[in-house]
Amino acid sequence: MCRWLAYSGTPMLLDTILYRPDHSLIDQSLRSELGVETTNGDGFGVGWFTEESSTPALLRDVGPAWNNRNLHEMADHVRSPLFFAHIRASTGTAVQQSNCHPFRHGRWMFMHNGAIADFHLVRRDLILQIDPALFPDIEGTTDSEVMFYLALTFGLEQDPPAAVARMAGVVERTGREHGVELPLQMTIAVSDGVRVWAFRYSSARESRSLFYSTRADALRRLHPDEKFLQEVSDDTRLIVSEPLGDLPGAWNQVPESTYCLVQPGVDELLPFEPQPA
Amino acid sequence: MCRWLAYSGTPMLLDTILYRPDHSLIDQSLRSELGVETTNGDGFGVGWFTEESSTPALLRDVGPAWNNRNLHEMADHVRSPLFFAHIRASTGTAVQQSNCHPFRHGRWMFMHNGAIADFHLVRRDLILQIDPALFPDIEGTTDSEVMFYLALTFGLEQDPPAAVARMAGVVERTGREHGVELPLQMTIAVSDGVRVWAFRYSSARESRSLFYSTRADALRRLHPDEKFLQEVSDDTRLIVSEPLGDLPGAWNQVPESTYCLVQPGVDELLPFEPQPA
C-alpha cells in the first residue's frame, strides 16, 4: 500500500506541500498513521504540470523519499499549479522505477493506493483486456499500472469517471471468476493538467482513507492568521491519503464509494459504482 | 545487445575470469569489439552455483559492471564450478534489476544476447503463448525473459534443445504474422547447474558472435607455460560472446545455427533449427 497527495490551485513551490507540513508526505514515508504500513519506503514519484509542456514532468526513484536529494532539490526549485506525489510500500512487486507512481500517458497522470487482491491470479486475464494498441506502453509490473491501462482502454481520456467505473467492474468480475471474494481496494487520482478526479472505493466498502481539504476561503475564516491560507486562491485544493496536519476544520473524509472532481470553478463530490465493462 | 560468458569446470574465483583477462567481460563493458554497441553499461548480472544450494545465487544491478563494487567484492570472494556473467546494452526496455540477466527459474539459469525484432509489435502475442501457470513469475519487460518463459513453457527443464527450438519457432512464426521479415537474433546460454547449453541462431543466419574455448588439455600442449591452464581440469570450458584475449588457438567460433552442450565427459556441438511449437 502507499500514500499520496494531489495539489491543485495557486502555483506553489513543491516544498511547501511536500516537506513543510507537520505530517507531510515525507513524514508519512517514515511514520504513516492511517496506512496499512507505517513505512512507505519502496520508491516514490512526483509529477507536475508547468507552462513549458502539455505533459507533466515526472521524477521517480526507487529509494525512500525521505533521504532523496533530487526530490528535495526539485521541491525547493519547482513551482506548479497542479502536482501529484506518491510514496510506495510495495505489496510484493519489484521496487523499480517503472513501478513508481505517478504513471503517465500523454498529458494524463494516474496514481493509486490499494491493491487488486490475488493479483498474481488475475494479472494475465486483466492484461488481456487492455487495448492491444496500448499494451506496448506498459513498462512495469504493478496492479496499479494495469488499472491505469484498463481505464485508458475504457476511455479515461474522454470520461474519467465512466472509465474508472468500467475498470473497477472488470477487476471485480475477473477477480470473482477466479474465486476472489473482495477483488478491489482503491483510492485513485487522475489528472489531465486542468482537473483532478479522486476515487475512493473497495469491494468490501471499507476503503483506504482519503481526505479533501476545505475550501481556502472557508478555512481562512476559521484561521485568519494561518499564513499558508493567505497565499492561496479560494479554490486551492488538496486531496490526500491522510491529513498533512491537525488544523481544525481543514480535512474532510471522502465518503465511501465516492469520487471528487476538483476543477476551475465548483468542485463536485459524486457517488461511485463499478460498471460492467 | 549485450555480452556474456559461461564458465564450467574447476571451481574458480570469479575474479580470475571476470576481471583478470586482458579483454575480460569488465573490459568489454567499456570496449566491446564484436558487439553491436561498444558500451555495455545498462546493468549486469552474475549467477553462480555453489554447494550451499541447488539454486544459483544471483547478483544483478542496474549500473555499469565496470564501477560496481559489490560485483568486484563477489568476484574476489566467491569460487564456483559453474557461473554465468552478463553485461547489458539496453535496446530500449527499462534499465531495471528485473531486466538484468541471468534469469532464474528453480535451478535453471538463462541469459541472452540478441533481440526479438519489433518486440513491441509481438510482445502481447508472445506473452499469451506462455504457460499461464508460469505467467505470474515474469518480473521484467525484456524480450529475453519472454524467450526464457516460452522455452520453459515448451519443456526447457526436460529437453533444453527441443524447448529452445520450439521457442525460436514460435518467435519466428509470430513475428512473420506481424510482417517482420527477420524476427529473431539470439545467442543463449542455459544451465541446470551441471550442464551448459549455448545456442547461436538468427533468422538471417547472420548471428551475433559466439565462441567456445579449446579443451584445456589441447591448449596446454600449445601453451605449456600458461599458468591458468595448469590450474584447470581438462574439461574446463568457457563460452563467450567475444574472446577474453588473444591466446592463439584458444577460441573457436560456434558455427551458425549450432548449439554446444558442455557437460561432465565429452562436450557436443550440434545443429540447431527452430521447430514449429
Place this chain on the structure above:
Amino acid sequence: MCRWLAYSGTPMLLDTILYRPDHSLIDQSLRSELGVETTNGDGFGVGWFTEESSTPALLRDVGPAWNNRNLHEMADHVRSPLFFAHIRASTGTAVQQSNCHPFRHGRWMFMHNGAIADFHLVRRDLILQIDPALFPDIEGTTDSEVMFYLALTFGLEQDPPAAVARMAGVVERTGREHGVELPLQMTIAVSDGVRVWAFRYSSARESRSLFYSTRADALRRLHPDEKFLQEVSDDTRLIVSEPLGDLPGAWNQVPESTYCLVQPGVDELLPFEPQPA
C-alpha cells in the same frame, strides 16, 4: 543511529540469522523497538569471512535492507562462520555506499551504532589525528569511519581494546575542546576473522542497547526442542543491538562501559574506559 549484529560460531547460512528470526535485523529495518529511530532504511551492509580469502567479503548498498534482492540472494547462498550485518539510519551524512558499514581495512572489519556529538564541529580536528599514511583510504564522510581510522591509527590491529579506548579518549577530549559536553555514544563491533570484540560506551554512561546471546549449551538445556540450538556449536555467539526474538534466557545485556571478546574457547566480558591518546 543504526542496528547491527555480529555472528560467530558454526558456519551458518546468513538467511538463518538475517531473515528467519521473528525480530530479525530485516524486521528491525522496518520496526526497531530499542533504536533511536523505528526505521533503519538508509543503506545496509553485510560482511562475511570465508575460506576463500583472508579478507571479508562486503555487500553494501544505499537502499533499505528490507527490499534488497541482492542481500536476500547472498543470505540464501552464503554460509559463513563469522559475519557482521548493519542497517543504517543516517544522522545527516549522505546515503552512499561509502558510508555503509561494515568498514574494512585488510582483514579487519568494523561497524558502529551511535554518534560523535556535533560531528561537524570536530570532524576536521579528528581527521587530523588520523595517521597520514591511512588518510588516503578514507572513502566516506561518517563519524563511524573516522572512529575506525582513529582506532587503526592507535593500533587496532595489535590491541583492539587499547586502540578503541584511545580512540574514545581522543573523541572525548576533542569534543570537550569544542565545548561538547557529552561527545561520544557508541556500540562498536570489530573482528579480524577469528575473534570479535564488541564495545558499549557513551560519555553519558547511557549507552545504546547491546546484547549477547547465552552460550548455546546452557540455552539448549533450557530449550531442548529449539531446532536452531541443535545445529550450532556450544560457543556459537551473537552480539546484537536488540534481541532477535523473545526466547527466554537467550539474551543478556552487555553492561554499561563494557566490552565482550568472543573467541575460540572462553569468551570474556571486561570493563571499558576511554584512555588518553
Place this chain on the structure above:
Amino acid sequence: MCRWLAYSGTPMLLDTILYRPDHSLIDQSLRSELGVETTNGDGFGVGWFTEESSTPALLRDVGPAWNNRNLHEMADHVRSPLFFAHIRASTGTAVQQSNCHPFRHGRWMFMHNGAIADFHLVRRDLILQIDPALFPDIEGTTDSEVMFYLALTFGLEQDPPAAVARMAGVVERTGREHGVELPLQMTIAVSDGVRVWAFRYSSARESRSLFYSTRADALRRLHPDEKFLQEVSDDTRLIVSEPLGDLPGAWNQVPESTYCLVQPGVDELLPFEPQPA
C-alpha cells in the same frame, strides 16, 4: 576525466542543448571523441538557475546519463537561461552522488574536468588549507570538490579569477612539495547565476580541450537557415569540453592558460596564471 557544458543566454529547454545536438553531451557520455575516456558513465549532474530561487537546482545521480529517465524528464520540462551539465568518468574515487558535479555553495555552482595528479598523496595537505568554517560542507571525496572549496577559501565569491588562480597556485605548490612534477590539469566552470567563468589550464600547458561558441549574431550571418540560431539572443553562449556538432564556424578553442567570462554585454577572454596563495 569528464565532459561538461555551460549554457548562458535565451531561456532554453534543457533538451535542446543536452539531447538534440548530433554530438550532444548525452552522445559524448557514450562516445566522447576528445576526452581521455570514450565512455563517461560514472554519474552525471545538471544544475540550472530559475526565477524561483537564488540557488541553482541540482539533479545528480550515479548511473550513466544516457539511460537516466529523470534527467530526460527534466530536460523535457525545464527551461533555464543559465545551466551546467556534467558527465563523469571516475579516475578512481567512488561513484556516488556527492562526487557528481556540479557542486554548489549558496548561489555558486562549480564543475570540473581534469585531475590533481597523485591526489592521494596531496589530499590531506590540500584539505588542511580549506577554511575550517567551510570544511564541514565538504560531502564527497573528489579532487574537484577540494578545488572548489579551496577556491571558496580564497574568495571565489568576491573575485573568481583571482580565487581560482590562488587555488591553482596552492595545488601546484603542494603537489611539487610531494614530488609531483605536473600537479594540475583543469578545465573549470563557475557561475553565480548571472556570469559564467570558464578556465583552461594545466601545469604541462597541455590542457584538456575547451571550446566556446561563436556569438549568435555572427554565426547567424554564416548560417541564416539554422533554426536554433533564430531562437536565441545574440549573446547566447555555450562553453563545452568538446563541440556538440560540426557546424562550420561555430566553435572556437579556448586558448591554453586562458579564461573566458560570459556575461550580459561583452564577453571576455583573458590570460590565466596560477598565483601564490
